[in-house]
Structures are given as structure tokens and as C-alpha cells.
Amino acid sequence: MKSTSNGRVKVHRFMPSGRCIWTMIGKEAEHWMAPSFNYCSCPAYYYNPNVQCYHLKCASKEEFIDYVDFSDDEFDGFISALLSDTLKRQSTSLPDV
Numbered sequence: 001m002k003s004t005s006n007g008r009v010k011v012h013r014f015m016p017s018g019r020c021i022w023t024m025i026g027k028e029a030e031h032w033m034a035p036s037f038n039y040c041s042c043p044a045y046y047y048n049p050n051v052q053c054y055h056l057k058c059a060s061k062e063e064f065i066d067y068v069d070f071s072d073d074e075f076d077g078f079i080s081a082l083l084s085d086t087l088k089r090q091s092t093s094l095p096d097v
């Protein structure tokens, strides 16, 4: 078992439904990814969604991926924590236009 999570993609797998949430610890925060939509919550993606960011590149390589299993009961709490974290960060880094 490898214990380091830095530089690795984490796939949170919710059972028994099999839903997967992808995240990767970045320099400052944990980024949320949806590789099937080619989406990542990091600033690099935000400013240039046409270029595959570092996290999505890692997510396409099996050797960078760790799978962590959860129960479906934990899904709602996990999502709301992840979203509030992501939105909080984006709203503080976005310019007021």
C-alpha cells in the first residue's frame, strides 16, 4: 500500500452504486475533476479549458490513480463538502466583473 497522496489522483468510489468522484491534491487545494467531461476545478483549467491540465493528464494514467472505496451513504455529505470548498475558492479567486 502506498500512503502518499501528493501527486496522485484519488478516485473516491461509492458502493454499491459505483459512482466515482475524482480529486487530486494540488499545491494549494484539492481539485475536483470529471475526466469523462474533461473538467477540472483548478485555475489552469478555468483560464484555458481547451488545454488538458496537469491533473487531467494524470487522471488518464492508471499508475497515478489511487482508488478509495466509500459507502453510498457518504455520497451526499462528500459532494456538499467538496462543492462548498470548490465554490468558496473560486468565488474568492474570481475577479468581480
Ligand SMILES: [Zn+2]
Pocket (backbone or CB within 6 Å): 031, 040, 041, 042, 043, 044, 045, 053, 054, 055, 056
Ligand atoms: Zn487541473
